[in-house]
Amino acid sequence: MMSTPTDAAPRRRQATSPDTIDLEQQEGMFRSFFLESMRDAVQNVLRPIDPIPAARRAPVPSGADPVLGHLREGVGDPLTAFLRWRAEVGDVARVRLGAINCHLVSHPDLVREVLKDRHRDFVKPIQGRRNLSKILGNGLLVSEGEFWLRQRRIAQPAFHKRRIDGFGERMVTAATELGDEWARRDEPFDVSRDMMRLTLRIVQETLLGTAPTEDADRIGEAVSYISGEMNRRFRRVLQAPEAWPTPANRRFARHREVLDGAVHSIIQERRRSGVHGEDLLSMLLDTVDDDTGESMDDRQLRDEVMTMFLAGHETTATALSWTFYLLGKHPEVARRMREEVRGVLGGRPPTADDYRALEYTRMVFNEAMRLYPPAWIMARSPRVDTELGGYAIEGGSRMFLSPWVVHRHPDVWPDPEGFDPERFRDMKSIDPFAFFPFGGGRRMCIGHGFAMMEGVLILATLASRFHLELVPGQRVEPEALVTLRPKHGVKVIARKV
Numbered sequence: 001m002m003s004t005p006t007d008a009a010p011r012r013r014q015a016t017s018p019d020t021i022d023l024e025q026q027e028g029m030f031r032s033f034f035l036e037s038m039r040d041a042v043q044n045v046l047r048p049i050d051p052i053p054a055a056r057r058a059p060v061p062s063g064a065d066p067v068l069g070h071l072r073e074g075v076g077d078p079l080t081a082f083l084r085w086r087a088e089v090g091d092v093a094r095v096r097l098g099a100i101n102c103h104l105v106s107h108p109d110l111v112r113e114v115l116k117d118r119h120r121d122f123v124k125p126i127q128g129r130r131n132l133s134k135i136l137g138n139g140l141l142v143s144e145g146e147f148w149l150r151q152r153r154i155a156q157p158a159f160h161k162r163r164i165d166g167f168g169e170r171m172v173t174a175a176t177e178l179g180d181e182w183a184r185r186d187e188p189f190d191v192s193r194d195m196m197r198l199t200l201r202i203v204q205e206t207l208l209g210t211a212p213t214e215d216a217d218r219i220g221e222a223v224s225y226i227s228g229e230m231n232r233r234f235r236r237v238l239q240a241p242e243a244w245p246t247p248a249n250r251r252f253a254r255h256r257e258v259l260d261g262a263v264h265s266i267i268q269e270r271r272r273s274g275v276h277g278e279d280l281l282s283m284l285l286d287t288v289d290d291d292t293g294e295s296m297d298d299r300q301l302r303d304e305v306m307t308m309f310l311a312g313h314e315t316t317a318t319a320l321s322w323t324f325y326l327l328g329k330h331p332e333v334a335r336r337m338r339e340e341v342r343g344v345l346g347g348r349p350p351t352a353d354d355y356r357a358l359e360y361t362r363m364v365f366n367e368a369m370r371l372y373p374p375a376w377i378m379a380r381s382p383r384v385d386t387e388l389g390g391y392a393i394e395g396g397s398r399m400f401l402s403p404w405v406v407h408r409h410p411d412v413w414p415d416p417e418g419f420d421p422e423r424f425r426d427m428k429s430i431d432p433f434a435f436f437p438f439g440g441g442r443r444m445c446i447g448h449g450f451a452m453m454e455g456v457l458i459l460a461t462l463a464s465r466f467h468l469e470l471v472p473g474q475r476v477e478p479e480a481l482v483t484l485r486p487k488h489g490v491k492v493i494a495r496k497v
C-alpha cells in the first residue's frame, strides 16, 4: 500500500537555478549531513527548521533526536534504518538528517515518477559530488542538463549491443585465467577481492585496449586505490581539505596523476597515430554527435574514461561477490545453474552469443542484485517546492530512492528476504521500477548491458568448473559504502566440479 497524504496541496516556491543546486546542494550525503548538522546545530535551536506545515508533511519515523534528527541512525546503520523507516511510516518517509530534510521514497510508482515521468523536476545530487567531480571532472555520472545530454549522446553508441558483444571474448579469457589460478589454489580465499581484480582487468582492457603489462598494473593499482579512497571518504566524518599536504592527500594526488597521465598519453598516441582499436576509448574518440557534429575533446574524454573505470568495475565486482555468496548458501541453485551452463556450452568456453540461452544464469544474477543491489541508494533533489505521493516536499531538499528497500517491498515481492531466482523467469512481468539495480529513466546506467553480459559470462566460465564453498563460521554482512560491499569479504574454498 502506498502511504496516503494528509494534505495534497503543493506549495510552490522558486528555488535556486539548477546549476546552483548542482554545485551547492549536491555535495555529499552522510559525511556532509554530519558536518552541516554540526554547523547548523546552534541555528536549529533558534529557528524552526521545517518549512512545510505539519498537515502536508510526509509521516516522520519515530526516534528523532531534537537536534540531530535521524542522523545517528541514518549514518550508523543506513540499511537497517531505511527498512525500519519504510516499515513504520510507509512509502514516503520524512526524516531529518541534522539540519537537512530528506525523504525516503520507497514505492515503485513513486520511483518511476521521480526517475522517469517527472525527471525534469528532480536533479541528480551525486553522493560526494564535490569530491567526485575532483576525480571524475564533468563525466557522465556528475554532469547535468544540456552538457550531460550531449555527452550521453556521444557515448551511447559505444555501448551498443554489437559493440558489447565484441568484448565477450576478453571477458571470458580473463575469467578463464582466474579459474586457472583457482585450480592451483587449495587455500581459502576472499572471492570479493578476486572479483574486484577480475572486473578491473576487464574494464581496463575493454576501455583502453591495454594488455596486462607493467603499465597496466600501474593503472590498475591507481584505479583500485582511488575507488578505495572514495569509499574511505564516504565513511570519514572529517576530511582534510584537498590542498593540505597530508599523507593521504599526497597519496591520492599521486595515484590520480598516474591515471591522468596514462589516460592522456593513450589519447595522444591514438590521435597522433590515427590507429584506433576496438576498445571503448577508440569508440568515444571516433563518435560524433549526429545533431551537432561535435566530438569529445581530450579533457572530456579523460573525464568519461575515469568515470567508466570507477563506475564500471566495483559495481560489477560487488554484484558477482554477492552472487557467489548466495550460490554458496544455496547449492541446489548452483547445481541447476551448472547444469544449464553445461547444457548450453557442452564443455566449450562461453561467447557473447550464448548470453540469451543462459537464462537461469541471468535469473540468478538478477536475483542476487535484487537482494544486494550494488548501487544501494540513488539521490535526487527537487528543483522547486513540489509534491510527491500527495505530500509537500521542499525544493532543494534530498530524496533517497533505495533499491535496497524497494527490492524488499513486501507488497511487491513475496518472501522478500528469500533467494529465489524463479522470480525472474518472466522478465516482462517485473516492474522496472520495482527492480532497478541500474537505475531508470534517462539517467539509467549506460553500462547495464555491458555489466549483464560480463556478469553472466563470468558466472558461466567459473561456475562450470568450480563450486565455491563458503568457509564456515564467517560473518558475511553488507556494508553501505559507495557500493554495497560484503564488509568482511566472502571467504570461500574453490572445489572443482
Ligand code: HEM
Binding pocket: 124, 140, 141, 152, 203, 307, 308, 311, 312, 313, 315, 316, 319, 373, 374, 375, 378, 379, 436, 437, 438, 439, 440, 442, 443, 444, 445, 446, 447, 448, 450, 451
Ligand atoms: C552491476 C554493475 C552496475 C551497476 C549495479 C550500476 C548501477 C548504476 C546506477 C544505479 C546508475 C544510475 C545512478 C543514478 O541514477 O543516480 C548508473 C549510472 C552509470 N553507470 Fe553504472 N552500474 C553498473 C555497471 C556499469 C558499467 C560496467 C559501466 C561502464 C563501463 C557503468 C557506467 C555508468 C555511467 C557512466 C553512469 C552514468 C550514466 C548517466 O548518468 O548518464 N556502470 N550505474
